Amino acid sequence: MLNVETFITDTKPTGGKIRQSNEDFYVEEVPLQLPSGKGQNTWIQIQKNGRTTLDVVLDMAKAMHLSRKRTGFAGMKDRSAITRQWLCISNITPEELPDFNEILHNVEILDIKANEKKLRMGQLKGNKFKINIRNTNNPSEDVEIAQEVLESLKQTGVPNYYGYQRFGEVRSTTHLVGKCLVEGDVKKAVDTYIGNPNPEEHDIHYEARKLYDEGKLQDAYDLMPKSMRYEKSMIKQLTDSQRKHGNLTEKDYIRAIESLPKPLKRMFVNAYESYLFNKIVNERTKVGINKYLPGDIIIDSEEHWIHDIDEDTIQDDIDNFKVNPTAPLIGSKVPFAEGIQGEIEQKVVDDENITKEDFMCPKTPKLGSHGIRRSVRFKIDDTHVEKLDDGIRVEFFIPRGCYATSVLREIIKHNV
Known part of the structure; x- marks a missing residue:
């Protein structure tokens, strides 16, 4: 993970490798709601192998001679994995679809249903993961280590880092393109x-x-x-x-x-924001992602700001995951925290030799960003670990927008 150095668990490393094959990394979206079977839009559940979500929807649109704007999805899913998710094509019936199993390579159509509403970005609860970690140090012992790590993370939360998918896995340049746009060098x-x-x-x-x-x-x-x-x-x-x-x-x-x-083009500046966010959270882990620090900007589980903080109860609320401390995805209008957290945020901006106003991107204003506050941690649920012949399999559920690699690096004890 870029800009990430610290760990919040102190267990022995299991070591090991992920993504030895796409089959080692399985992701299933958990939607906010399932399609009803009625309506003017069609939802299509797919399972894909070795393809990005955007590639698949572009191929769908091309095959049907439609604008890409008529397609939708709740989340961008990785290329190097087996992933299951719903896609949507607006203002079309299931009967009007071609046989996508014949058209799309490395994609299996699992279900097709009509729905009243379109599917839009972010409309999911989270993702279930089943991930094989191969070639660990001692699979029998590593099962217990992984279980200990997951139990610890259930208490503290997981540092809410952005994974390499955000920046490009082989060529991590997406954030560098964004930095150029923020600096005005198109x-x-x-x-x-x-x-x-x-x-x-x-x-x-x-x-x-x-x-x-x-x-x-x-x-x-x-x-x-x-x-x-x-x-x-x-x-x-x-x-x-x-x-x-x-x-x-x-x-x-x-x-x-x-x-x-x-x-894609909106992702560039967002990736640069994510790169800086990782650096801020990395520094925050050194003083505690599950602790209230005076001056923190706090959000609840629905991502609403808590304006009136009761310092007598705030730590209990954090311990129970009712609320979370935040860090900024830096943008032109995002406020900084005060106290220790605010000092961390300002130092990152100063080190980059940029200002918040630069994120307006005057030469490409449609690609600029106002910024938001984002939780410095996330909750992990439904954990399970089992032994493989050459490693371990870990399973867990995490909320939308969070990265499984933030969990895996705490188990393996190196960046993934």
């Missing part, structure tokens, strides 16, 4: 996203990005495989502009960013 943002090759990438991806960095835009475009659809769309925007009026201008790079799907 060309650098585009160059960072398309170019900037990573030696751990597939050879073709590496070579295509290298060609882009060398200024050979058309050669880069021609070499890029279909899986680099977003990079290709940006290069096409740039080459079209280049043909029209010669040298590329800042406006051309802005158009290239704007050519991306809304969920």
